[in-house]
Amino acid sequence: MDRGPVRVARPSWDSALVYTSIAMSVLEELGFEPESLDRVGPHDGLQSLVEDDADLFFGLWHGDHMVEQWGAAEDAAIVSTVVPAGGFEGWLISKAWADEHDITSLDQVADDPELALALDTDGNGRGEIFGCPQEWRCFDIANSYLNFNDWSLLEHLPQWAEVNGGPWDPEHEARDREEFAQQFDTFLERARNGEPGIAYVWTPTSHHANADVGTTTMWLSVSHRAIHTGARDPWEGEPWRDIVRDDGTLGFTALLPEDCTQGPDGCQTGWPEASDINIAGRLDWIDEHPDAARVLDSMTFTSTEISDFVRTIESLELTDRAAKLAASDTIAEAWIEDNRERVDAWMSR
Secondary structure (H helix, E strand, O other): OOOOEEEEEEOOOHHHHHHHHHHHHHHHHOOOEEEEEEOOOHHHHHHHHHOOOOOEEEEEEEOHHHHHHOOOOOOEEEEEEEEEEEEOEEEEEEHHHHHHHOOOEHHHHHHOHHHHHOOOOOOOOOEEEEOOOOOOOHHHHHHHHHHHOOOOOEEEEOOOOOOOOOOOOHHHHHHHHHHHHHHHHHHHHHHHOOOOOEEEEEOOOHHHHHOOEOOOEEEEEOOHHHOOOOOEOOOOOOEOHHHEOOOOOEOOOOOOOOOEOOEEOEOOOOOOOOEEEEEEEEHHHHHHOHHHHHHHHHOOOOHHHHHHHHHHHHHOOOOOHHHHHHHHHHHHHHHHHHOHHHHHHHHOO
16 A cells, blocks of 8 residues: 655664664555655754654654653654663673672772772772763763762772863764773673673663673662762753652662662662653644554664664764665664564554
8 A cells, every 4th residue: 555755854873773764664564655864863853843844753862841842742742662761871880790799889889998999900099980071961970979979989980181162073072982982892891801890881872782781791770878969961050850750769770680780779770760762753644644653652672672783783884874874774674574573563553
């Protein structure tokens, strides 16, 4: 059945490539002719819906409030949550080291000189926690833990340094990402060798996929008392209010026991609540094609699956956008063939 074109706004980031290609193939099986439109970020993608340049946008993070916040509620709505709790962050610890010393929380490491100094590789008397570059939002939160709790036996790498202000510099961002990757690889080497190590990571990323959580690494909890809810957003200057959820509970906790250490307050990453990754659509398209909207609503992936997709794309070392899109289509085709029963279940909605 020929149902005509459907205009799909595709996010620019690698983590959205493969699942968008899978969704476009599903739409094609439903009889649509998908047309791909590149978009830079969530605001750009929503604007394409508001201005009727696109019917669907496959990279809206967070939740429904984003549609309202950006003035799109009269024209667009969330069609589905394609990756529930897809974007979250926290610290990973070498699992072998944690098991050997019964380590369950960052507090425990910070308060025990023997454990803290096991992380000291430069002999300065402070154990290193691998974090993220100063320009990234996670930098302030990571440092706030050490400062708020007076964890003087630990230090966050890289350390704070004066940086030049000014507009966003893609070359500088590329250097930051390369430095982070090298630092995280150092942590993974230690973890694979059973040596001490703690590092920050976020999902979905290839770093997360490579971490082999549950076998080589574990998410490391903190105690409720250690969470600094006043940590500042370096971009806006406002406290990180989403560390405290609407019901008064703290941080992101929805991880399996086999993947997350059980600290004094159970699994508690101590970082902001996870972000859903959503598909947004124009209201008129949703009203005209409710069956297709139901199929998209049934299409879900885990954050680990998306991280694996990112790792596959990055392993190809492609720099050209067109080449990445072609590769993502090929990966999607193979994935659909290997997961035909799952796709058929989506289609039966």
